[in-house]
Amino acid sequence: MPIPAIETLAAQIGQLPGVGKKTALRYAYHILGMEEGDALGIAAAICDARETVRPCAVCGQYTDRETCDICADPRRARDNICVVSAPADVPVMERTRAYRGLYHVLFGSLSPMDGIGPEDLRVAELLARVQTGEVREVILATNSDAKGDVTAAYLARELEPYGVLVTRIARGIPIGGNLEYTDEITLAQALAGRKEM
């Protein structure tokens, strides 16, 4: 009864993050109901992106050239490196318009439980960049969860011998956040990170 081509399509779509079986099947039926060109456009865009996009030779973020636009931009401050876990974090940071330095993408977080050690991340590449002596500050912008914190702590220790300033992005109550609905750990961190007004 089930049609293999539809089942396969739904299973393939189910690889996307947060897409369950029902949603995947809904997407599959939608793709079948689309104009031919629009449906094949999705497939073509996947193939094209996989062919065109690669990690920047310097920072690791996605680019369609050898070196990404940020690394190649002479107006970016070359003495600042912001370390993030994933390529997707770079556009998020960029949207703040609050950072004018360079990036370094680790492609993951340390996770001994999953067998992911420093050699699985782009740690050596980061240390090599710092070793050039051009870098003044390394901003650790890994996620604010257990793995991100472990990764940040590890990197801070590894970077110590190089005599660069190592900072971690602040934790606290998000803008618009309500004290009543803030979990106690975040609140404790917000309190510890208080500043004179």
Added chain:
Amino acid sequence: MPIPAIETLAAQIGQLPGVGKKTALRYAYHILGMEEGDALGIAAAICDARETVRPCAVCGQYTDRETCDICADPRRARDNICVVSAPADVPVMERTRAYRGLYHVLFGSLSPMDGIGPEDLRVAELLARVQTGEVREVILATNSDAKGDVTAAYLARELEPYGVLVTRIARGIPIGGNLEYTDEITLAQALAGRKEM
């Protein structure tokens, strides 16, 4: 700064129902981070499904043959036709295991506002099937919204001359539904449709 191949991929993915700009970009980055074979597997499944799957020559639901498995199944009651709006509605009905007849997919609902008239739906095909004289009952299972109701009312009128029993699936409080949280229109319909216990 934005990479055209990633922007295009996100825009293409954004065609899926309920997928906004942010989610589309998240899916795009996820696809870029996947194993090559898994990512291209999605593209291949789209192409394959579009090539393999077509509407059943009789009922219109998706199939990879000339006639779908339900229409070809001799154990299905051939005197019952359940009319639904979309191919995706057929597996939903089938999951109930409460229906053993045939289907007819309209591929849409009447919507004068959007310029969708009976000639844009598979109405003529339905009437042709009823005309064979094999059909005893037509169950209208279009959606329980304005367009679905208009479509059902239109079909009921069109089917009248053929002397078949035309029914509409019941409306009422869903199983597990709470009176307090049921909207008044549904509740009014549930009251009107009450049965002796």
